[in-house]
Amino acid sequence: MVHKSTEPEHTTAPGPRFRISPSMSAQKVAVLGAGAAGLITAHTLSRDGFEVQVFTRDHSPGGQWAQERIYPGLKLNSVHGEFSFSSHAMAPPSNTSITGGRLTAQDLSKYMQEFADTLLPGRIMLDAEILNVRRDKKDASWSISIRNKRTGESETLKFDKVVLCTGGTSKPKMPDSLSPKAASEAHFMGLVIHSAHFGAQLQNILYDIPAQGDHEPKSIVVVGGGKSAQDICAYLASEGRKVTIVYERTDPFAAGSRPLPDFLRKSRLFSLISPYINLRTRLERFLHTTWIGNKLVHGMWNVIIADSVKAMGIPKDSLLHLTYSPFWQMRTNDEGVPRANSFHVLATQGKIQVVAPARVTGYGDDGRSVLLSNGETLSADLVILATGYASSWPDIFDGETAADLGLHRCHPIRPEMNGEWKNYTTLANPPASTPDTEVWSSSVYKGIVPSKNILRKDFAINGAVFSASNGYMFEVTAHWISSYFLGDKMKVPNTVEEASMHAEREAMWLRKRFPEVNLTLNEACTSFAVFFTWPQYSDELLEDMCLPSMRNGGNWLTWPFKVVDIKELATLHEERAANRRKHV
Template sequence: MEDVQTIGIIGAGVSGLVAARTCREYGYFVKVFEKDSEPGGVWASSRRYPGVTTQNTKDTYYFSDFPMPGHFPAWPSGEQVQSYLMAYAKKFDVLPDIRLSHTVTQVDFRNNKWIVKGINKRGLFEEAVDFLIVSNGTFSDPFIPEIPGLKSFVEAGGRVYHSTEFRSTEECRDKRLIVVGFSKSASDIVTAAEATARTTNIVYREAKWKIPRFIKGINMKYLILNRLGEALVKPEQHNFMERFIHKIGLAGRMLSFMENYTTRKHGLDQMGLRPTSRIQEQAFGEINLETPGFYDKIARGKIVPWKGEIASFDGKLATLTSGETIDCDMVIFATGFRQSIPFLPDRYKEQLTDSKGNYILYRHILPAGIPKFAFVGYNTSIQCPISSEFGALWVCEYLKGRVHRPSQAEIVKAGTEFIQWRSRYRQQGSASGLSTMPGTIHHVDTLLRDMDAALPFFSLIPDWLLTIKPGRYKRVRKKIVARNGQG
């Protein structure tokens, strides 16, 4: 697209920052619109709950040519991740392109340009760009379920938070607390809050597998965060190695071992917390890293688990679907997110999703029926930095005409087939079907093939047997960018 000179990017989190850096490398002028007062997305201070860390180890969660600092712990804190992202933005001179506290309220395509409108500290703003990338992420709209009587709880002095709004354990000091959910954020928050809360409860619909950080003394990254780990849980096998490990039964034996080891280590059977779903099922986005102390505090009665949902509130009394009741002063909903693009005109939203609200995208990037428009970072993944990095490269190669430009029919076909494939196994664990798990590296491989590039064989071996280290992708990234004559 030779007429594209200026690219607008909505969001300055992991995906928005790498998209901005990549577009600049390709010679485009960039305008990044970020509604928060600081970059970082989900890692920004305005959204971090106490004790949040990465689920990946630091050597598997970074951009290919910008490693995390060596002094960071194995699992960096949210504050450290944001500092890493800020250092990345400074290193590649992205900060001057970011318009902070700019909330986009409307976009429209007119006269071959996108008109971006919104609100900033000075009032209304309006900008024109030639191409638009949306990177507001799959964790953009905090979800709190509508529960009968919730208003009476608030009127009685009860306090309601989403996990992204909870800032300090001092907020729940001496309060009777309920945390709703069983995700990593739920277990992190309830474990930290127990130190100050008067009583601490966790209400959940389904128990999730929480992978121990060390399995028989071996860091979990060597069992999970590599191509072997991905191959174990992928329901379909695409290459010889994947087919082989399933044919000899290795996948089934290793998954059973991890389930049994986790169950024994934490005493899940005794506490009634062994998940009813297998690890392979929950690998579609629900499986998460253990929170140190979580199960121990349950075993000691410090945290009380309740299976079910909150059916209603009557003042400060919460009634569960089981009929049991809990007295509470504060409820924190770690209930995930709903994905929406409120600034996009309805005529485009109708083409973007199916009847169930699933996003229909080609390569998780291109929508049908929306001109000069792409997504980067719309694929929930534990390998977010590298998947977003190569997603951004794919967009730039697309603009340069060096990857196949699918027809509208091809986009719909590919997006629909992905949703149908996913629904055969597990629909939970992602916002509106936006997830490449449990095949994120397969997704990156697909993007590389589209760009006529691939990871060298000598890098594939440690990718399989050790860990997925983004640094191994540095050379192939450099090779792709060099085609543009500016890498």
């Protein structure tokens, strides 16, 4: 039985009213975060009879796609049909025929708001900052302490179960040497912001940094080579601002002279030429454990890289070639068809100055410059730090609760687990590994449940597995979590030790699969990483629930090219219910 520790109802203006049901038969679940993972998790749990309340500190639903976080020019790596849920259709963008259905941040923000309004009315508490999450030792319930950002009032609510959906993009990470505090101490006269705050600060930036004209232009320096840095540079350059990007290497990217057909883009093809922790089919075993398969896989990746560079018209001597390998990285930005206002096009035209390979190390003595690792200085009136995000988890859980759950940031990998994938020919000759990753081991089973908590069935995570297809994978994971909470017949570990060994095996795999990536930096989005191999991971979750996998169909010849569609998941609720009735 769960009780609210203050008043029987709570309203957060201007959001909807949430009322805890007087019926105490349904278990109460707190979903922390109203991003894509949080919304689909809340909807799935609600359909399964749970009383659900969603918390978000934002003023609108959507998480990183909340209306107040986005800005013009921000584009997804997804096209229409790749980031939506089976229970609510997404309208196609107006320029689909030209862009292949490229989604903008505005498209996804609008969709998330529609999803919340249509399927979760009264279930989302906006402007609610989570102060603490802890388990009550007396009755094993969960206490969620929150603060209303509008009124400043705090309260504590109680729940039976918690799903953590805060993601890994809610807490900006800044190097100490470049922080606003460091800038102030160096008497830097310009503004220093993180890329997470670019949307909120945009109008002030455009006012303070006028477009280039007859006068001496003010300078904007963007630190970092990831997608956020590139999108911000492209937008500012398109608005006539003088902008310089500084990086050591940029994210890899894919592009083409025309949109990829669905049978290539939305099929299992890219997942098949990316090795997965378990080789599930004969074709995968051929591609990743034989000499000729290795040649074919890396040959296809080399063609993708070469075609992308050609499509973007990047000269041979361009600093834009300083990228990571798409094969060995957890992310690859999909640029699609080249656009006149895209980062690579504008940088090639000289409208974005590129300084690389270099790092910004601090602020100059003159108050109007930044220092570079190569000994040079750059004029700067505004510094935008696109330096990534830290895990949101330490701010939510105190040390005792984190230890109780087993949410330890890292611990050593057992030496005997090394070498399991030595027969993977495609993983021969890897790049140098990040030293910190050498000892990192996640404690989260499949990126969903802390191993130490596997038997309690009162806590889960959605959104901590890095993927190239969030819509499909978030929805499958939401059903997995609901089945797990309900105690359905599932293929899950029977002991904490079994779950821990499974999590450590996954950690060892990530170290081998993505050696250049420092996985210790943000466990909130890298408890496990599948990226292109999201179909295999999703299939395993479906099989855990005793449901059919590889739902896109096809025969022995066509299955790699059959489109994977979110509509395949529309009947999961009914299928799970049918299974439940069988095992009563």
